[in-house]
Amino acid sequence: MTAPSSTSAPSSRGGRWIAHWDPENETFWRETGEKVAKRNLYFSVLSEHIGFSIWTLWSVLVLFMGPEYGLTPADKFMLTSMVTLVGAVVRVPYTFAVAIFGGRNWTIVSAGLLLIPSIAAFVVMEPGTSFSTFLLVGLLAGVGGGNFASSMTNINAFFPLKKKGWALGLNAGGGNIGVPVIQLVALAIIGASGGPRVLLGIYIPLILVAAVLAAMFMDNIENVKNDTGAAKDAARDAHTWIMSFLYIGTFGSFIGYSFAFGQVLTNQFGRTPLQAAYVTFIGPLLGSLIRPVGGWLADRYGGAKITLYNFVGMGVATAVLIAASMQRSLALFTVAFVVLFVLTGLGNGSTYKMIPGIFQNKALAKGLEGEAAAAYGRRLSGASMGLIGAVGALGGVGINLAFRQSFISYGSGTGAFVAFLAFYVVCFVVTWAVYLRRSTRPAQVTEAASETKPQLSYAEV
Template identity: 85%
Template sequence: MTAPSTAPAPPSRGGRWIQQWDPEDETFWNETGEKVARRNLFFSVLSEHIGFSIWTLWSVLVLFMGPEYGLTPADKFLLTSMVTLVGAVVRVPYTFAVAIFGGRNWTIISASLLLVPTIAAFTVMKPGTSFNTFLVVGLLAGIGGGNFASSMTNINAFFPLRKKGWALGLNAGGGNIGVPVIQLIALAVIGASGGPRVLLGIYIPLILVAAVLAALYMDNLASVKNDTGAAKDAAKDAHTWIMAFLYVGTFGSFIGYAFAFGQVLQVQFGRTPLQAAYLTFVGPLLGSLIRPVGGWLADRYGGAKITLYNYVGMGAATAVLIVASMQKSLPLFVSVFVVLFVLSGLGNGSTYKMIPAIFQTKALAKGLEGEEAAAYGRRLSGASMGLIGAVGALGGVAINLAFRQSFLSNGSGTGAFVTFLAFYGACFAVTWAVYLRRPAVEAHSTSATEAKPQLSYVEV
């Protein structure tokens, strides 16, 4: 079988365009597709990694901001909540930007936009700056959270269904690891008696490098088009919102804890900025590294099964955290918090693998086969990812607001952890009820319409 042509699109579109792309064709994939897809994945990860670093920049900056800045712990939790909120909201337009501009072109643009919040923070980061100014500049950093959505949408189109769990897990994990990396660099800066501006100055050239490399080595897929009908269909589909709910529990936990962990150590356990920085990076680092493993396990055993067991683990870890918080045991608190980060990362990979598998399963239930079924699955899974990613990130907002209220009410994070435990229980119940509970067989179904509810999602 001859591999499809990859001749450039008409010059009027500009940039590097691949006209035909069929990753489900094994001959094309083995001869041409895999090399191109992996190259785009690598540089997509780099750009998304920098985006995550800038998004979570304020989780580090608030540790630098001592009494001379005049901010209360409640102010800092509110600040990080709003940064997380913007990062969640911009994921929706960033998802559609890939089809408008092209994956390569949008990666260049979105990477370059990161210069705005970085330079702005470099300008205002000093005692005497008002809280409102910090809030506005922090909101600008939220655009870094959008890079995830555009990157995932782009990479989803490059890989065949059988490889999506691994590819999306690696793409997201490489982005997520921007959280511990910026915390590690901050640790080095603090240890060297540097300040916030030194940290910010390190990232300005890195942003430029990411944009240039995307321009040199990435491609646009002409087959990726915005389908308003697909967006509407995805928004109407109950599975989009069910998966968004489950993603709140995994990614919402990861990003929320990444923003809040250092502050909790400072406020509840009296750690200094340097002491907090020594501890905060470990959890996000391991949670990021294990995300591809979650995708791989989901490819092998089914995303729903891995997600279900993962929520059992997250619930158990949270229960131990409640005990550690009440007893004010720092060693137990930190070690179990790291476990919770790891589980959130594992769940990130398994839940995101479920999305394309669910819509592929729905395609088969409709009687579609072959490329027609694959096209239906790609169409709806791609459209749903932006919504799911945006809603999932809102979990990070809720976590920081829950910590803020818990510290205002009783001076510790225990109340927040009780709330999180209840939520993980709800996520477990939803995963089991929707995707793993085998429906009772109804006798004498007389039509395909009646048979559809019998569809088991146990393999997704």
């Protein structure tokens, strides 16, 4: 640490606690903050990356589960749906855990918790195991989904507003890459005629490495507090729920398709597990890599604009998927699906960047300035992020349940894609009406703003 004041901890606490943290102060950021923030970001990414891998573990394991396991396609979609559900729900307590235990400390704990589903899956992965046992063990893997919420809440506190789009995009994108990486590892194992226990045997030591590195190189910020009032204020704010809805469209799509892509290829197009594994990783990989680009574009052009155009692209790609599904064109279907994955990644970055910008704008509209405005924005955006992340992840549950019902009813995923297209149209309309239509302005902002202040627009958030 270059500035003693930034690292001296109160006598009541030991360990790597930072007592003073002011990233909005340009001198502090330049001399001390940036270096510390980036170090925490990189090791946060590692832990979150492995968390995503364990969360989406069952999207890979179901490819190993042939007829000898006695599971129907509907069983497998139900299994992945429930894993996604748990991952969404635990995001809420994981968000608050950062302030209770400290970002570094909770990263260590949350990484260690990944050992439970990994070891449990290692024990039960064999033919003859009941579906209920697989379902119970799969639910344990949901804890990996919580790592995203705690990681994003922690990193949000480290960076200044002007850097949040890049930092949150990189943090989330690096975590998202855990999805294609575990699929790539599975591809190599399937290609070498290995079993699912080989995959688990690789990840168990990696979990330990992530926990140890977090202990060695990360920090806790003393002034990150759980503000129950902020949580209540965020829950009462319409923007929290609007952004949750939009995040269902972006991240919900990403995680839902990550779980379902391989199953759709095997069930609708007759691909073998190895053939499916050859392509399933491409979409999540590109979607993960491009997420920071979505954050960067949002920093430069405004998250609302990028999100709006992104939903247009997602709608077009989904329409192509419907046509490809009806024509049973594997090549067109695969290309369109990969494009859709890329767009979900862009949208993930742009929507998450909107959150701090929206609450910062509300602070300005209330007449707050400088640090007071920044503090208000941090308070509500931090409180809302966990809730938005949790609700957004529920979109993955809906996608897998929609595919399950579509295959039961029609024998293909076409019906599900029609529903997804309609949803993206609604997301487009909501984004335009709330954040880009110049004449629209939230009532609470209008009432709070001084008559002498110019009308704020959310187009730049």
